Amino acid sequence: MSASGDDIFCSDVEVEPLPGTAKQGDVYVLFEWPGPWSHDVLDGGTLGEELSAEIKAHLKKFGASLQLIRHPTREGRRIDDHHLYIVHTRIGLTEVKHVEGPEAILQLDLSGPGKNHAMARPTPLVLVCTHGKRDRCCAVKGRPLVSELEKIYPFNRGSDVVWETSHIKGHRFAATLLLMPWGYSFGRMNLEATEAMIADAMRGQYFVPGNRGRGTFSPVAQAAEVGVAAHLAAEGTRISYGQLEVVGEDVSGEKALVTLIDASTSATFEATMRRSAVSGVLSSCGEEPKEGAVWGVDKLERTSGA
Template identity: 50%
Template sequence: MTVCSDVQGEPLAGSAKQGRAYVLFEWPGGWSRDVLDGKTFSKELTSALKRKLKEAGKGAGLQLIRRPGRAGRDVGQLHRCYLVWAEQEIMELVLLEDPEEILTLDLSGPGKNGAEVIDKPVLLVCTHGKRDLCCAVKGRPLAAELSEHFGEGLVWEASHMKGHRFAAVSLLMPWAYSFGRLNAEAGKQLVEAALKKEYFFPGNRGNGQLAPRAQVAELAVAQQLIDASETLHYGDLTVVDEDPKGKYHQPVEVTNVDGRSWRVELKKKEVSGVISSCGDKPKTSSVWVAARVIDA
């Protein structure tokens, strides 16, 4: 079997998991292939959770989490549940007795559940082996090493988060940036930068609040600034794409908090030999790449 994450011809930029709000629920028990397929939780609860997330809007999603290693298989009477609103850069923590209590939460925005505001970032590392072998093989050792290095609470194992072909993959909260192909050294640098809210470029797949074209454009500008030795923080860049499908070949507008702006011209590129999941046959995919960054 060909291991999908060993094939590295596809660019990372523009592949981030999209979403603006997240429920991160601690659940150490078995994760079925899709945690909302009715096999992790009961079919009745699964249906109710799907309705809850849909009603919340804002691209709300559920990630199951657990502490790395054997410790993660044991939870006391209360389960930790992080509520994330990426647009506001806010993450809160509530303690729940069971997954049914997720249905009682107000997911319309922060500050509505009597929750504790968390001022440190959280890195979720996908270790969802039932979804794809790569995430178990590459994600679990990474999560364990990062957790040992930083201590409990900053790094969690997590369920599928899109892009297992880029394993080890991760989601950085509260900003909802996706990363791929991380090793332990890069993972440590990523978390250290996140503790200072500094934008980390290596392995960055994009901002999950944005569509793929906008993700690529933001990363192109970020790379240019970081290459020029500028310090960039999450939230410094605002992206506007009036042509999200690229139908009219319009550039994407990127603006810095300091007032500078750029137009990023994009083009479609074909990438051959892409293996979307372990065991799949290679295929050709089309991706967006930045062709030129122009000062506006």
């Protein structure tokens, strides 16, 4: 297979399994910016070089990530102030406030919740990557999806579920989504699957199809957690986001043992993992295929509990 010029969309090459590919991060700042986004939202082309450098340094102090978000309709991009969300994914909490401009990011204390005069919000947020300047797959597949979702979940003040977002890693899996407040990434999503995922998320229920993993975990632990969730779903057991806790991770070369506990039942699972090679990976449109590596579940055992 050859990838030259515009022949192949990287998101059409489905050689990689999704689990274990999620964007990693614990704390996110989601800032509403309705204008254009440059290739990297902090490269100076969007917010200016000086402010971008200051924001980057401030976020680094807290190990936080920035996502720019915007409403998918022209009407929704006419704003008087900016939504600013602070998401603590490890504890599954989103806080929201309205600010005058991006300079407000520099005043945030991101060391924990309850420090920024923001309100907690119970409703999940679904961020659909439409960052075409990063990779065109996100525009080609993300924008139609978010436009359809907006019709189902129309934007009203205080009722904001679906947003466009900047790059969330893995545009080769477009359409890609980030589900807050838990920090789960999803890939290769269509409208039907996304509707089902959102319906479950409204009840806090874990959705397996398209799930790339939780960003609070390492890639191998992401793959193990999705594997356990899929196993339980096949048995007819539904779980909630945050219900599976990774309590052990022993990696040795191409093998790993990941131990997880079901917090609601105290059941313990041991996932024996194996890393294997995958060929024909297109990380971006127009690039040559390359070799990659993925983690997969070799064996899964319930070692204790119900």
